[in-house]
Amino acid sequence: MAAEVGGDTGAAKKGKKKSKARRPKKRPRIDMTPMVDLGFLLLTFFVLTTTMSTPNTMPVVVPPKIQKEEEVEPPKIPEGKVITLLVGNKKVYYYTGIENPELHVTDFSKNGIRKVLLERRVEVEQRYGKDEMIVIIKMLEEAKYKDFVDILDEMSIIQQKKYALVDITPEEKSLVEEYKKSVQS
Amino acid sequence: MAKFKAKKHNIAIDMTPMVDLAFLLITFFMLTVKFRAPEAVEVDLPSSIADTPLPAQDILVISVSRDGRIFFGVDSKHVRLSILEKVKERYGYEFSPEEVRLFSLLPEIGVPFEQLKSYLSYGEAERKIIDKTASIPVDSANNQLKQWILFARYSNPKIRIAIRADEEAPYPVIARIIETLKEQKVHRFNLITTLEAQPKS
Numbered sequence: 001m002a003a004e005v006g007g008d009t010g011a012a013k014k015g016k017k018k019s020k021a022r023r024p025k026k027r028p029r030i031d032m033t034p035m036v037d038l039g040f041l042l043l044t045f046f047v048l049t050t051t052m053s054t055p056n057t058m059p060v061v062v063p064p065k066i067q068k069e070e071e072v073e074p075p076k077i078p079e080g081k082v083i084t085l086l087v088g089n090k091k092v093y094y095y096t097g098i099e100n101p102e103l104h105v106t107d108f109s110k111n112g113i114r115k116v117l118l119e120r121r122v123e124v125e126q127r128y129g130k131d132e133m134i135v136i137i138k139m140l141e142e143a144k145y146k147d148f149v150d151i152l153d154e155m156s157i158i159q160q161k162k163y164a165l166v167d168i169t170p171e172e173k174s175l176v177e178e179y180k181k182s183v184q185s
Numbered sequence: 186m187a188k189f190k191a192k193k194h195n196i197a198i199d200m201t202p203m204v205d206l207a208f209l210l211i212t213f214f215m216l217t218v219k220f221r222a223p224e225a226v227e228v229d230l231p232s233s234i235a236d237t238p239l240p241a242q243d244i245l246v247i248s249v250s251r252d253g254r255i256f257f258g259v260d261s262k263h264v265r266l267s268i269l270e271k272v273k274e275r276y277g278y279e280f281s282p283e284e285v286r287l288f289s290l291l292p293e294i295g296v297p298f299e300q301l302k303s304y305l306s307y308g309e310a311e312r313k314i315i316d317k318t319a320s321i322p323v324d325s326a327n328n329q330l331k332q333w334i335l336f337a338r339y340s341n342p343k344i345r346i347a348i349r350a351d352e353e354a355p356y357p358v359i360a361r362i363i364e365t366l367k368e369q370k371v372h373r374f375n376l377i378t379t380l381e382a383q384p385k386s
Contacts, residue, residue: 032200039207046214057347057375058235065367110384139356145249146231146352148359149378153233157384 058152062165080127081134083120085113086168086176087147088140093176096120101172103179108150117158135163140176225258225293225316226250231352232381239377243343245334246377248293249350253358254320257333258293259344265289267340268333275332278302295319297329323361331365338369347375 079097086093086103092113095101106112117135124133137151155163226248241260248256259265266289272278276298280288284305288294296304296319304315323330337344346366350359366374 032204036200036204036207039204039211042211043207043214046211046218049218055230055239055349055377056233056235056380057237057239058233058378059237059373059375061373062363062367064370064372139360141355141357143356144352145350145354145356145359148356149231149233149352149376152376153235157234 058149058156060152077134078128081124081132082136083117083133084136084138084172085151086138086140086172087143087151088176089142089144089147092151093140093179101175103175105179105183108147108154113151113154114158117154117160121158121160131161133160133162135160137163137165138168138172139165140168140173224248225291225295226254226256228349228351229353230349230377230379233376233378234381234383235376235378236380239347239375240345243341243345245337245344245346246293247330247346247348247350247362248295249348249354249358249362251351251353253355254295254318255323255330255358255362256293256295256319257321257330257337258291259337259341261341262289264337264340264344265291268336271336271339272298272301275336280305295321297322298332323358323365328365330362331368334365334369334371345375346371347377349377 077098082098083094083096084098084101091105091107093103093105094113094116095103104116106116117133121133135155139148154160228248228250244260246258246260248258250256259268266285269280269285269288273280278298278301280302284302287305294301294304295316300315300319304312304319307315321330321333322328334346348359348362366372
């Protein structure tokens with residue numbers, strides 16, 4: 001619009017100011033707004049889709065299988081260092097020590113298993129020193145994959161280095177069953 | 186105050202640089218974006234605080250559906266073709282060029298070897314129906330997942346193994362997979378998860 005005002009008529013009126021006849025500059029103005037709208041729409045779309053689709057991974061290391069021939073003596077661990085977790089569906093049964101296990105139950109909430117592990121760690125630290133606690137994880141058959149990820153996650157949250165994934169024994173299974181029954185009655 | 190003709194300031198912001206930048210970004214994102222291939226199984230990933238990104242290449246993904254069905258997938262077309270070659274050798278199946286081409290495009294496969302040929306001869310709609318019930322057998326008598334992993338590692342020794350399981354998948358299935366991996370001396374693998382905020386201590 002500015003270009004039109006500065007055209008021939010303007011030059012005639014204000015002849016003194018602008019003696020030189022200016023060529024009418026007709027600049028075709030394209031309304032870019034819809035294009036910009038669309039552009040930003042696409043931009044947001046691509047920004048959102050790219051950041052959303054980046055899955056993360058959690059590394060897992062499992063102990064190698066012991067061959068039957070080589071008969072390896074299981075390493076002797078002082079009872080006081082160990083805590084065994086039996087992970088069920090959204091529940092964690094745990095006991096300390098190795099003999100005469102006394103089962104307790106907790107869950108994955110903030111004051112659940114994390115608190116138990118941290119308390120146990122303090123106990124072990126007082127007796128044996130730092131980083132001496134050993135966590136043994138055994139998964140019950142009722143457990144879901146989420147419970148597995150949650151318990152491994154818990155290990156990395158409390159920065160527990162010494163933990164092992166061990167197959168569950170029939171004794172422990174029956175122990176959990178008994179515990180469940182005793183709670184129900 | 187004779188003439189009070191406010192000069193009409195035409196507030197026209199020059200949008201050109203902004204538009205330039207916007208389109209630059211669009212082109213960048215369009216070129217870098219990698220759309221996820223349509224997966225055979227829908228998986229609700231569990232969340233964890235692990236923040237290591239999944240490597241983009243040389244990856245073997247074992248998917249487990251909500252009801253515990255197992256699927257197998259590798260990322261590269263090249264490796265897929267080489268795996269199919271191994272299946273041919275080992276089991277003596279013949280595949281038509283059309284079936285080979287289709288196999289090289291499938292991101293995930295979940296049928297036993299015996300059904301592979303007929304699976305590849307079906308159309309997309311039929312394959313989708315089969316995918317709803319199919320699973321790779323992992324029984325100790327007929328552990329086909331082991332074979333798949335063996336073929337994949339043979340085709341690409343650098344391949345890394347990741348488990349992409351649904352959060353509701355039953356643990357015994359996962360235990361079977363870990364057992365299968367252990368049998369092949371794979372003691373280090375990844376679990377694919379989504380990110381969750383680290384709790385404040």
